Amino acid sequence: MPLQTTQPHITRAEAHKKAALVGVLLWPIIASLFSFIFNAGVLLSIALFFCVPALYLSYVCRKHIAKAALFSLLVTIPVATVVDYIMEHTRGWWLPSSVFGSFRLFGYITIEQYIWLFLYVYLVVMFYEAFLEVSHRADGRKHPRLKWLFIALAAPLGVFLAVLAANHSLLAIDYFYLKFGVLMIAAPVIFLVFRLPSLVGRIFKAGVYFFFLSLIYEVTALALRQWEFPAEGQFIGMVSIFGIRFPFEEFFFWILLGAVATLAYYEFFDDDRQ
Known part of the structure; x- marks a missing residue:
């Protein structure tokens, strides 16, 4: 009798998951x-590409909202501050306009950068939890590794602020995207492959x-001139897709x-590594 009542529920849940x-x-x-139809600016495209699916996954996967939001917030504040300041300062990239007018934190950082990074990380985590993760522990657990x-x-945020106050010209770091990418993105992916192989798949x-989402977003945003890469000399090369050039x-x-690097950090610091 239990099997007769449980199986339809499982089937319905799987059908809803596949539809989602x-x-x-x-x-x-x-x-x-929609971005092209409405000639979207940065904030509207962020809402379309990231906020809408994030809200939907929050609805279908409510129990992970708090954990995903906390992790996203911890990542967003320091990473967006340091990376965007240096990239804007060196003209590696540039957002020509903002819905918040001329306000830029420390003279360079637009508020849209914080909104984008938070929603990107949050969406990555919620997608993973909704469709790919297997729960091994009870809900409501604490996450002691988050302090690390x-x-x-x-x-590094503290070091950045100290250097900014002392001599901001020291933050004009050439090839910063390459250096940051190797240390903070490629290295965690390599760690994941060799130390947590059960999670790789x-x-x-x-x-x-x-990859699919980000490529479409990048091409769309650049076609709509939402941002640009003025100092091509700050990069090791440029690629061209559908006539759109980017580093x-x-x-x-x-x-x-x-996304792979984001989830490597997430599993190591905020999940069960299983």
Whole structure:
């Protein structure tokens, strides 16, 4: 008797999960179309590509909202501050306009950068939890390793703020995207492959989806001139897709490896590594 009552419930749950997955997989194409139809600015495209699916996955996977949001916040504040300041300062990339007017934190950082990174990390985590993760422990558990993530990210933020106050010209770091990408993106992916091989399959599946989403978002945003890469000399090379040029580092470290690296950090600092 228990099998007769449980099996239909499992079947319905699996059907709902598959329907949700199909919707999320198709959404980047829809978001791109809407972006072109409305000639979207940065914030509207962020909402279309990241906020809409993030809200949907929050609805279907409510129990992971707090954990995903906390992890995303811890990552966003230091990473967006340091990376965007240096990249804007060196003209590696540049956002020509903001819905917040002329305000830029420390003279360079737009608020949209914080919104984008938070939603990107949050969406990566919620996609992983909704479709790929297997729960091994009870809900409501604490995450003691998060304090080490906080320390690991707060320390370079503190150094950045000290250097900014003392002599901001020292933050004009050439080839910063390459250096940051090797140390903070490629290295965690290599660690994942060799130290947590049981997770590689699931995380790389998420990586395939976010490669698709991120590539469509990048091409859409650049076609709409939402941002640009003025100082091409800050990169080791440029790639061209559908006539849209952007740095090799952008393609390799963010579009290809960004979600994989995010989940490597997530599993190590905020999940069960299983």
